[in-house]
Amino acid sequence: MVDLCGLHKHFILEHLHVGETAVDFTMGNGNDTCFLSKAVGKEGRVFAFDIQGEALDSTRKHLEEENAPRNYTLICASHHRVKEFVEGPIKAGIFNLGYLPRSGKKSVTTLRKTTMPAVEAAIDLLAPDGVLIIAIYPGHEEGALEGDMLREYFKTLSRFQICASEFHILNSPTSPYFYLVEKHP
Numbered sequence: 001m002v003d004l005c006g007l008h009k010h011f012i013l014e015h016l017h018v019g020e021t022a023v024d025f026t027m028g029n030g031n032d033t034c035f036l037s038k039a040v041g042k043e044g045r046v047f048a049f050d051i052q053g054e055a056l057d058s059t060r061k062h063l064e065e066e067n068a069p070r071n072y073t074l075i076c077a078s079h080h081r082v083k084e085f086v087e088g089p090i091k092a093g094i095f096n097l098g099y100l101p102r103s104g105k106k107s108v109t110t111l112r113k114t115t116m117p118a119v120e121a122a123i124d125l126l127a128p129d130g131v132l133i134i135a136i137y138p139g140h141e142e143g144a145l146e147g148d149m150l151r152e153y154f155k156t157l158s159r160f161q162i163c164a165s166e167f168h169i170l171n172s173p174t175s176p177y178f179y180l181v182e183k184h185p
Contacts, residue, residue, distance in 0.1 A: 008133045015131040019043040020091040025079040030059030032094045037068040046072040049079045079118040089127035098137040132181040139174045
């Protein structure tokens with residue numbers, strides 16, 4: 001079976017190296033923040049965003065338990081405000097759209113009105129040969145709408161500047177899928 005998380009990491013590590021800067025645009029419980037922290041090492045920087053205080057607490061605990069380098073900044077703010085906190089350029093970014101796993105708060109989700117400006121800002125901050133992974137969860141209404149919105153947006157980007165790809169499990173239409181966005185060197 002295809003391991004989508006494994007694919008995410010493969011694509012990120014093709015672009016991200018020690019000493020570089022990465023952003024976790026949807027911190028959640030900190031798994032991606034931890035992965036990015038270890039990937040850039042103590043010389044690098046990681047910025048992680050979430051609007052829920054419990055996400056910051058859960059992430060901080062996870063980072064400490066995993067002995068992640070202290071190269072991260074946890075920010076309690078919406079991902080669309082990234083440029084207020086990150087000057088750029090960034091070499092990698094991860095979005096896991098949807099709701100905070102294991103929180104029981106499925107009504108608190110990412111929203112199209114903030115996701116679009118966050119993705120636009122991420123692309124603007126992206127360094128040459130940088131990468132974004134954007135995981136879509138179409139099993140809830142807003143997730144499906146976010147995925148459709150981003151697909152239409154990515155179709156408008158110049159293929160000479162950005163390569164946007166979509167990865168699906170074809171025989172499971174409500175399974176998560178992701179976009180891979182790479183900036184040409």
